[in-house]
Amino acid sequence: MYGLAMVKGLMVTLKNLTRKPFTVQYPEERVRQHPRFRGEEFVWYEERCTGCASCAKYCPLGIIKIETSPSGSALPQGDKYRLEVFDIELQRCMFCGLCVEACPYDALFMGSGFEQGQYSRKNMVITIDQLRNAEKHPSTWFRPQLEGYEGETSIRRGTPTIAQGDSRFTYDPRGGPPLGWREVGREAWRWHQREKAGMRLEDSPETPETVGGEATEPGADD
Amino acid sequence: MNCQLATDSVLYANGLYRVVYNLAGSFLPCWLAYVIAGLVIIFILVNAVLLGAAVITWGERRVLGRFQNRVGPNRWGPFGLFQPIADLLKLLTKEDLRPQGADRIVFALVPILMVAPLILLTAVIPFAKDTVLASLNVGVLYILAVSSVSSVAIFMAGWSSNNRYAMFGAARAVAVLISYEVPVVLSLLGVVMVAASMSLGSIVEAQALPFILVMPMAFLVFLAGMSAELNRSPFDVAEAESEIIAGYHTEYSGVKFALIQAAEFGGVGVVSAIAAVLFLGGWSGPWSEYLGWLWFLLKTGIVVFLFIWFRATYPRLRIDQIMAFSWKFLLPLSMISLAAVTLEVYFLRGDDGFLTTADLAIMAAINAVVTVVSVIVFGNLIRDKVTLRTRQPRQVAVPGVPTIEVS
Amino acid sequence: MVTLTDRLDYTSSMINNQAYCLAVEELLGVEPPPRAKYLRTQTAELQRIASHLIAVGFFVQELGAFGTPLMYSFRSRERILDLFEMLCGARVTVSYMRPGGVFADAPRDFWPALDRFLEDFEGELAEIEQLLLENEILMVRTRGVSPIPAEVAINCSVSGPVLRASGINWDWRKQEPYDAYDQVEFDVPIGSNGDNYDRFCERMQEVHQSLRIVRQCIAQIEPGPVRLDLPLVLRPEAGREAYGRVEASKGELAFYLVSDGGISPYRCKIRSPSLINLTIIEHLLVGWKLADMIVSLGSIDINMGEVDR
Numbered sequence A: 001m002y003g004l005a006m007v008k009g010l011m012v013t014l015k016n017l018t019r020k021p022f023t024v025q026y027p028e029e030r031v032r033q034h035p036r037f038r039g040e041e042f043v044w045y046e047e048r049c050t051g052c053a054s055c056a057k058y059c060p061l062g063i064i065k066i067e068t069s070p071s072g073s074a075l076p077q078g079d080k081y082r083l084e085v086f087d088i089e090l091q092r093c094m095f096c097g098l099c100v101e102a103c104p105y106d107a108l109f110m111g112s113g114f115e116q117g118q119y120s121r122k123n124m125v126i127t128i129d130q131l132r133n134a135e136k137h138p139s140t141w142f143r144p145q146l147e148g149y150e151g152e153t154s155i156r157r158g159t160p161t162i163a164q165g166d167s168r169f170t171y172d173p174r175g176g177p178p179l180g181w182r183e184v185g186r187e188a189w190r191w192h193q194r195e196k197a198g199m200r201l202e203d204s205p206e207t208p209e210t211v212g213g214e215a216t217e218p219g220a221d222d
Numbered sequence B: 001m002n003c004q005l006a007t008d009s010v011l012y013a014n015g016l017y018r019v020v021y022n023l024a025g026s027f028l029p030c031w032l033a034y035v036i037a038g039l040v041i042i043f044i045l046v047n048a049v050l051l052g053a054a055v056i057t058w059g060e061r062r063v064l065g066r067f068q069n070r071v072g073p074n075r076w077g078p079f080g081l082f083q084p085i086a087d088l089l090k091l092l093t094k095e096d097l098r099p100q101g102a103d104r105i106v107f108a109l110v111p112i113l114m115v116a117p118l119i120l121l122t123a124v125i126p127f128a129k130d131t132v133l134a135s136l137n138v139g140v141l142y143i144l145a146v147s148s149v150s151s152v153a154i155f156m157a158g159w160s161s162n163n164r165y166a167m168f169g170a171a172r173a174v175a176v177l178i179s180y181e182v183p184v185v186l187s188l189l190g191v192v193m194v195a196a197s198m199s200l201g202s203i204v205e206a207q208a209l210p211f212i213l214v215m216p217m218a219f220l221v222f223l224a225g226m227s228a229e230l231n232r233s234p235f236d237v238a239e240a241e242s243e244i245i246a247g248y249h250t251e252y253s254g255v256k257f258a259l260i261q262a263a264e265f266g267g268v269g270v271v272s273a274i275a276a277v278l279f280l281g282g283w284s285g286p287w288s289e290y291l292g293w294l295w296f297l298l299k300t301g302i303v304v305f306l307f308i309w310f311r312a313t314y315p316r317l318r319i320d321q322i323m324a325f326s327w328k329f330l331l332p333l334s335m336i337s338l339a340a341v342t343l344e345v346y347f348l349r350g351d352d353g354f355l356t357t358a359d360l361a362i363m364a365a366i367n368a369v370v371t372v373v374s375v376i377v378f379g380n381l382i383r384d385k386v387t388l389r390t391r392q393p394r395q396v397a398v399p400g401v402p403t404i405e406v407s
Numbered sequence C: 001m002v003t004l005t006d007r008l009d010y011t012s013s014m015i016n017n018q019a020y021c022l023a024v025e026e027l028l029g030v031e032p033p034p035r036a037k038y039l040r041t042q043t044a045e046l047q048r049i050a051s052h053l054i055a056v057g058f059f060v061q062e063l064g065a066f067g068t069p070l071m072y073s074f075r076s077r078e079r080i081l082d083l084f085e086m087l088c089g090a091r092v093t094v095s096y097m098r099p100g101g102v103f104a105d106a107p108r109d110f111w112p113a114l115d116r117f118l119e120d121f122e123g124e125l126a127e128i129e130q131l132l133l134e135n136e137i138l139m140v141r142t143r144g145v146s147p148i149p150a151e152v153a154i155n156c157s158v159s160g161p162v163l164r165a166s167g168i169n170w171d172w173r174k175q176e177p178y179d180a181y182d183q184v185e186f187d188v189p190i191g192s193n194g195d196n197y198d199r200f201c202e203r204m205q206e207v208h209q210s211l212r213i214v215r216q217c218i219a220q221i222e223p224g225p226v227r228l229d230l231p232l233v234l235r236p237e238a239g240r241e242a243y244g245r246v247e248a249s250k251g252e253l254a255f256y257l258v259s260d261g262g263i264s265p266y267r268c269k270i271r272s273p274s275l276i277n278l279t280i281i282e283h284l285l286v287g288w289k290l291a292d293m294i295v296s297l298g299s300i301d302i303n304m305g306e307v308d309r
Helices: A004-017 A054-058 A098-102 A126-133 A181-196 B004-008 B015-025 B030-067 B083-093 B105-124 B139-147 B149-160 B164-195 B200-205 B216-229 B252-277 B286-313 B319-348 B357-386 C013-028 C034-062 C068-086 C108-131 C137-144 C150-155 C161-165 C196-220 C273-278 C279-286 C290-299
Strands: A041-044 A065-069 A081-089 A106-108 C241-247 C252-258 C268-269
Touching: A004 B030, A004 C108, A041 B164, A041 C290, A054 A065, A054 A181, A054 B357, A065 B015, A081 A126, A098 A106, A106 C252, A126 B030, B004 B216, B015 B030, B015 B149, B015 C013, B030 B083, B030 B105, B030 B252, B083 B252, B083 C273, B105 B149, B105 B252, B105 C150, B139 B164, B139 B200, B149 B164, B149 B252, B149 C013, B164 B200, B164 B216, B164 B252, B164 C241, B200 B252, B216 B319, B252 B286, B286 C290, B319 B357, C013 C034, C013 C241, C013 C252, C034 C108, C034 C290, C068 C108, C137 C196, C137 C290, C150 C161, C161 C196, C196 C290
Parallel strands: none
Antiparallel strands: A041 A106, A065 A081, C241 C252, C252 C268
């Protein structure tokens, strides 16, 4: 009958009237951010950073400015430079996360912050001091290989829902099981070394034994 | 004490008026008490209309939000109740713009002319027993006459704005208003016939059975017609924001815009009140001696909710389809309704010319059948005329591009 | 460059990524691992659902429905964007795919979340359809309005739902299957008149087909690597050229790349569907009413970020 669908539409809206709103009242409530969230917040791991400026090179917009000077105290990682300038011009950043992906030592992360509004463009530049004194310390966020899995490498088949904490998921972008957060730098570093043509180190797991554990301890939380 | 001036006036039926008048009259001269009592009532009513408009603005936004799974305004005051006040303050601080080439006087007159009929309309609405400001014996006629003023105001707005969109909106609004006036009047005629009076108070008292049950078709026509006259969805072509920006009030800003908005939302409230009085039994209900105002507000709220519900659900019709809907669907329906009611009243009424409750029940049964049958019949008729109105596509030859045959 | 393709058509950034990555992979002569292919197909279809939801929501919004269908569409779209945030950390500018695979495998809470979304979306989609699909006002407003006959559609080289609504069975996912589209089964819905209502229905039907594809991807996906071990900066051989083409949510999206051996392409030509679909505007609008103008424009679902790329 003509007009029936209009009544049906009325019923749909009436049904939704009784439903809970799906919007989030922002300042009071917040949505849960997922661990990979690429926020407007850079977390820098000074001990790991060698000043190689990979992030600056890979940045599509070239907004990272790095100046280094040779460091007196060479760390076991090798060519360690002291950083004089580490500026990130946030007003032009498009939060693609390529700098984080490019960093061979996993020294740069993107945190979850997104409330960095400023009234002046000058304030939008993050300097090295701000990075050093940031509220957030480097953690195991963002790096996908950190999300652990429990052993077996099988993947979910079919559609039945699976309870949280089920071990049948994995991902593994570069092969091999994910590492604990203490060993993060090593793993990517090794991968980076392998990528380089002139390999300085053998591709053996024991080589950079002093990089991870002790050096990374002070800054690490969660 | 009584003086001739007061007891003769139409206001004297109002209980509150009598109270104020007697209070003031105890220590003031007769003519002064008469004036003061009238001003007090007018002050209350004007503020009630504007406050009602504000509450409807808030309610519409909240309910619409919930229809859309949102929350709606909730920042100012409890449940965002102060949102209309905040809006008003914002609009008051805005610059009062006047477009170049606009007709200055007409442009400034429009907001006044839009709010005025609204306040005039409230004069005849019985809020509760003995709480009508002016119990006119031509109440329904008065309503129809006064509410048509707003079409003049809309056309003035469109004309004086010196803006094509405003002119479009005004032309559309006037076309809609004029063509929907006819079915609305015809549907109201049935009400008057059954109640055997044009006074709204008498109509309420005549509703032993609410007229929505007695004449469902007239109510449908009245609701559709009124939502068109108020430029409410799905007939809101006059201010279709995706087509002609804001229609006739495109150029208005500041206080004038606030007044136009108040007139629009207040219009919803007043029309809902009229619908509640004419079709839903007004203040009648259990304990109507004391709770009449509550029943009245409740029924008005139900009609306002209906308007909001339609707005939340339906897309907008095109102007030609709206005209077709009025002339081809609503007008026949209202005529059928009128004919049915006329015949029923002619055969059923007693010797005194009035209908009993039993008569009304019989009418309700007959009219329910008539409504269903005629809605189906005319719905199918209009369906063939409107939906199958397809047009052959215009073939445009693209020079230099061979046309590919498509199997 | 992948990050820049997000900005083309910001309502379907996954598919833009996919097109660019396909072009680069052709340029390099590599093929992503199968798991990456499935992940790409699946995310692209999710993005297609999100994009079509926006298209339908705004289409009805322009018809004058006061935001209700739009809010219902956005309710579902938000869930999809949440899934994208799980995958890659961003909601709109995803940059998820990389030449040679995807940025990273799905995190482990992604799969249950996807399942929950698919379950809930059934009801939400049914609600939208109930509200709109047979609505008389919508039919009266859109049926027979601005029809595009098949010849005109072909002559104007439109693509995507606009072309299929005109009755032409043409879908690059079927014609030239890329990624995992040769592994999944789906139908290509075809319209008959090419009017506004057909274009609207076409999108609603495609959402159903996309759901089908997502379900099959979930069932078929196998464990394995998701990314080739390519360096971050690629230097393809000089003088090579490649044409990567996908069926984006708005039509055929293609990247034509020429390499000069450097790190960025010597030439990058984008065939963006929105721009080319916009060229039928004369056939859409001339002879129709003012009120139909914005509706017809909404029915071809252009995205100005892509038109003025």
